[in-house]
């Protein structure tokens with residue numbers, strides 16, 4: 001006899017930014033909300049590439065991968081989970097799907113599936129990221145997915161990657177809302193508005209909310225970022241190097257608009273070009289058209305190219321589209337070049353002209369997709385006489401706006417996750433009608 005109860009258990013995302021793995025159980029239906037990699041747990045023990053986890057056994061031994069029966073592909077027991085629902089494609093929410101049994105369906109937005117599949121083509125599969133053979137089921141905003149006793153409704157939200165969703169889930173105890181990662185100062189704040197309204201209308205018994213930005217909050221927006229980028233690019237005399245996260249399409253669009261406005265081309269990496277090609281089919285998205293004259297593709301100097309790289313290069317063969325560092329060096333004041341710090345070896349051949357600038361357009365010194373060795377970055381910039389600008393806006397809701405959103409949703413209980421400041425969150429939100437639960441890892445909360 002199955003008891004008539006619903007519960008939440010948090011296997012990740014507790015006292016850390018990312019690593020979300022939240023089990024929602026309603027009678028005999030069990031689903032995971034996200035299944036991400038925990039960067040902070042990993043950092044405690046590992047320092048890749050010299051000290052990297054060898055197998056899932058190591059990850060479980062150290063508690064980086066939670067010990068849950070019937071979930072992992074290396075566990076012979078039958079599946080104990082009905083599905084995983086992915087809020088978005090950032091690796092701190094999705095990477096550990098690598099370990100999930102392939103018969104467990106993974107529900108995600110169409111864009112998220114595209115991003116993960118493209119990412120699995122451009123980076124070699126490794127222990128902690130191999131998602132190519134997962135059983136993806138894609139949804140669009142407002143769809144209703146019925147699974148056992150649960151009805152899951154995804155609603156789009158604004159975040160620093162396209163295809164991000166929050167969920168409103170009907171359980172036998174009432175509605176459970178999961179915000180995923182969200183903000184309302186990006187390129188599409190109206191999407192977050194839609195989600196908050198839907199969440200409120202469901203009269204939630206529980207809201208699982210991100211709480212990333214409880215310290216270091218700012219007041220800014222993607223529109224403001226564009227304005228700042230314009231101010232830099234319009235005055236720069238040499239090349240402008242732009243560093244931003246691979247899947248941050250809003251930021252890529254901002255750089256593209258500003259490059260165009262200043263009669264420069266935006267040169268993207270082969271990886272980004274491959275992603276742009278894949279996202280082109282997505283009707284709900286606006287991305288720069290790779291075929292347009294103001295988009296170039298930068299190929300790094302290397303001897304061997306992977307097949308997907310070769311295909312891209314061949315496709316544009318002879319069309320003045322794909323260019324190398326020597327070409328870039330000749331056209332410095334006509335280009336905004338998307339380049340990661342890890343590609344700085346190219347600067348030796350590029351020889352940035354006086355008046356060139358480097359724009360770090362990601363959070364520093366840590367973000368979900370890259371960790372920057374800041375001191376080395378500064379040494380390179382010093383060597384080439386390039387000042388560094390930091391122009392960025394977070395992918396996450398700011399504290400006052402988050403509080404307003406939670407007040408509007410009116411959940412009976414709020415469970416903060418994806419934050420290093422749960423105590424601060426709790427105090428800051430303490431005059432809401434909702435009761436705030438300070439989440440403990442691996443503990444089951446009955447709703």
Ligand SMILES: [Zn+2]
Pocket residue numbers: 017018090092093181368418
């Ligand atoms: Zn996250």
Ligand SMILES: [Zn+2]
Pocket residue numbers: 088090159181368395
């Ligand atoms: Zn995210």
